[in-house]
Amino acid sequence: MDSFVRALASVDAHFVFLVFIGSFAGLVVGALPGLSATMATALLVSITYSWNFNDAMALILGVYVSGVYGGCVSAVLINIPGAPSSVATTFDGFPMALKGEAAEALWTATFHSFTGTLFGFLALAVAAKPVTMIALRFMPMDYFLLAVFGMLSVGGLTSKNLTKGCISGALGVLLAMVGTEQVMGMNRYTFDTLNLQAGISLIPALIGLFGFTEVLDQISQGNMKATATSCGRMRRDFKGQMKHMGLSLRASVIGTIVGAIPGTGGPIAALLAYNHAVATVRNPKRPFGEGTPEGIVASESANNACIGGALIPLLTLAIPGDAVTAVILAAFYVHGLHPGPLLFTTTPDLFPIILIGGLIASVIMLLLGMFVVPSFSRIVLVPKKFLLPIVSVFCVIGTYAAGNSVFEVYMMFVFGLIGFLMRSRGYPVAPMVLGLVLGGMMDTNFRRAMNLAAAGDNFLTSLFVHPTTLVLTALVVVTILLNIPPVGRFVRRKLNV
Secondary structure, eight states, rough: HHHHHHHHHHHOOOHHHHHHHHHHHHHHHHHTTTTOHHHHHHHHHSSSTTTOHHHHHHHHHHHHHHHHHHHHHHHSSSSSSSSSGGGGHHHHHHHHHHHHOOHHHHHHHOOOHHHHHHHHHHHHHHHHHHHHHHHOOOHHHHHHHHHHHHHHHHHHHSSSSSHHHHHHHHHHHHHOOOOOOOOOOOOOSSSSSSTTTTOOOOOHHHHIIIIIHHHHHHHHHHSSSHHHHSOOOOOOOHHHTTTTTTHHHHHHHHOOOOOOOOOOOHHHHHHHHHHHHHOOOOOOOTTTTSSSSSHHHHHHHHHHHHHHHHHEHHHHHHHHSHHHHHHHHHHHHHOOOOOSTTTHHHHHHHHHHHHHHHHHHHHHHHHHHHGGGGGGGGGGGHHHHHHHHHHHHHHHHHHHHHHOOHHHHHHHHHHHHHHHHHHHHTOSSHHHHHHHHHHHHHHHHHHHHHHHHHEEEEEEEEHHHSSHHHHHHHEEEEHHHHHHHHHHHHHHHTTTT
């Protein structure tokens, strides 16, 4: 308790100002396709290495919190997720923008990003050690099954049939195999091309499949009018958003737990929460995928709750939960600090400063969303003959800025063409993105699980003896069964759904 009092005493106007600067920068970075919170945080570590730790963390936490939130802006307005964790936000956010409800979609995303972030940091404060213990129970087979569950979920949600969704996801996993594999260090599917040895970067794939695909799709339709006849008016209706709080809290729990599992992060959390919303929400405003606010609530609550979740293993075990916390871990070492089991005894003032900084950042993020982001929503009123060239330029600049490589720009164009062909034939592109995100984790952990099982006395027992493995296996089996039409209809009839 004394450490919290000392931390509060150290919070002054200078500290809050640095959080604000970081939050504003994070919003800009998150909203621009190709720029990421990870990139911005890495840059800040090099800038703030000579600062005192409190000031450095104030800036970094601001960028982290608003950078994750900022991805929803481009996801809603131009159907390009500003970050992989915002992929699920495009499912209903962009359809709402097409219906002239861009401002409402952004307000929904803002409010529930705030609640998710707040929940994540409160969970960090009260449940750091218990949640970490859950995360530590995951075996290689559990990571593989979690990835499979996520693939099956999004495959069924974003396509009229599970088969097309799974084909799209499998293609993404196949593309994730390109490059030097981690277990044996051998090159796969590189065709002796040096640029492919590092694998296919997620940023050009993400921008191509969502951004450039949208450009090609709009051009093929020949409609050059504005995206919507109105952007809507942002009514800061707190009471109206409270009706979604049950879903928001459940999605935040999913995000916190998934965030605490190293190597997972926002994309998986958002998609699992979206799947949960589809399964549990009764009488949504519209069908999911056609512009219902509940889809945004689930996605944004979960991916922002991941922030607090990812900090749990970082602070208690010195294990980063995602790419941004890996950079923050480097910041700790730069400043001579060593997070881990002895954190609370060796540096007791560190933990409360991070909590306070995160909570301040969440409030500033809400204020920026209320007073700055609404002006962005007018982009849907710009005629497409002006907007599409601008989006195309953003696609090229964002891709090049992410990797400083012309080859990746070419890859972005290729993925844009692939996405356009898939969309025209009814294949969803979101499972392909998830396959690219999860493919490496699936491959590595499946092979590790096989090696561990082969060394045991009984192969099947070694694979499935752990409780978490059994639970995840059951989820995978149930998901497959529910997507078989006769079984799904029977279950819905029995449950009166």
